[in-house]
Amino acid sequence: MSQTRRLAAILAADVAGYSRLMGADEEGTLAALKAIRRELSDPKVKEHRGRIVKTTGDGLLIEFASVVDAVRCAVEVQRAMAERNADVPPDRRIEFRMGINLGDIIKDGRDIYGDGVNVAARLEALAELGGICVSRVVRDQVRDKLAFSFEDMGEQQVKNIARPVRVHRVVLRERSGSSEPVMGKSAKPSLALPDKPSIAVLPFQNMSGDPEQEYFADGMVEEITTALSRIRWLFVIARNSTFTYKGRAIDVKQVGRELGVRYVLEGSVRKAGSRVRITAQLIEAETGAHLWADRFDGPLENVFEIQDRVAIAVAGVIEPALQAAEIRRSSSRPTDDLTAYDLYLRALRIANRRTGRAPSRRCRHWDWRLSSIRATARPLL
Numbered sequence: 001m002s003q004t005r006r007l008a009a010i011l012a013a014d015v016a017g018y019s020r021l022m023g024a025d026e027e028g029t030l031a032a033l034k035a036i037r038r039e040l041s042d043p044k045v046k047e048h049r050g051r052i053v054k055t056t057g058d059g060l061l062i063e064f065a066s067v068v069d070a071v072r073c074a075v076e077v078q079r080a081m082a083e084r085n086a087d088v089p090p091d092r093r094i095e096f097r098m099g100i101n102l103g104d105i106i107k108d109g110r111d112i113y114g115d116g117v118n119v120a121a122r123l124e125a126l127a128e129l130g131g132i133c134v135s136r137v138v139r140d141q142v143r144d145k146l147a148f149s150f151e152d153m154g155e156q157q158v159k160n161i162a163r164p165v166r167v168h169r170v171v172l173r174e175r176s177g178s179s180e181p182v183m184g185k186s187a188k189p190s191l192a193l194p195d196k197p198s199i200a201v202l203p204f205q206n207m208s209g210d211p212e213q214e215y216f217a218d219g220m221v222e223e224i225t226t227a228l229s230r231i232r233w234l235f236v237i238a239r240n241s242t243f244t245y246k247g248r249a250i251d252v253k254q255v256g257r258e259l260g261v262r263y264v265l266e267g268s269v270r271k272a273g274s275r276v277r278i279t280a281q282l283i284e285a286e287t288g289a290h291l292w293a294d295r296f297d298g299p300l301e302n303v304f305e306i307q308d309r310v311a312i313a314v315a316g317v318i319e320p321a322l323q324a325a326e327i328r329r330s331s332s333r334p335t336d337d338l339t340a341y342d343l344y345l346r347a348l349r350i351a352n353r354r355t356g357r358a359p360s361r362r363c364r365h366w367d368w369r370l371s372s373i374r375a376t377a378r379p380l381l
Contacts, residue, residue: 018058099123122158136166223311256285
């Protein structure tokens, strides 16, 4: 089948927090996504003369002949999604990130390829929840044709694109002074923590001043995220969600609230000659307390080898650090549930019969706690 080149407006969309949503309610999330496509996104794409190139579990790739149609379609979908989510709890909301680029593409059958597509995907990763990021050429093409304003986010170095991309955020408010709220950084909802320990690996900072090391730093984060995801009891936020914080000043507590995670891993990469130094630190998002930090040095002769080695090492030391932190959280959490304490005593009695041990200090601590609970509960009986 022949390949053809043409200029097109590309819209890339992705569901934020897809892994978390699927982990909480797989069937419900799939049903909700199908309803959104059937009732909202597909009709809007058709209305604005777009073509859905392909879909993934959590994303869409759409092409338009007109960049004005692409931006108008994206804005209408995002505003409609904000209305749909108004009465939905923050931890159950389906929210899209979108990126739009105008560029040369290669059409091969029904699929499309090229830097025009790649840049759109990178712009989508930079967008915030319910937001839209566009390239400078898109902004220049539509700024006098649509009633939307744009916020300049500066030049961003993105993966697999040689030159920095000038990024603009669509401000979802009409210039006429509409009172409609802007979907901006201050409007991000706080997400509820999942049932099990959760962590987000933030983009590592490139301290070398060498743009080439951006790719190494991004690859390092991807490898660490993959290694941590193999820990079955740990909930790991997807890379697409964490990379929206790339190049931004980060407040760890805010990141924890926005992503719904208990722990955050951040780090940096520094190159010196033929060697590289990677630092990483584990932080409890709620308090900002540092739980662990370390650095790793190695030669740059084999990039993939050092990435694998550091990823395995980081995952290996983080697992016991997180286990220790979770044990501290559990032991410091008080309980007013007498039934839970009763079950604890029964289990302790069985254990003591088998081992012949005397009641431990921990048991005496529980006796004191039971007295406190009884004193509190007596007026209610």
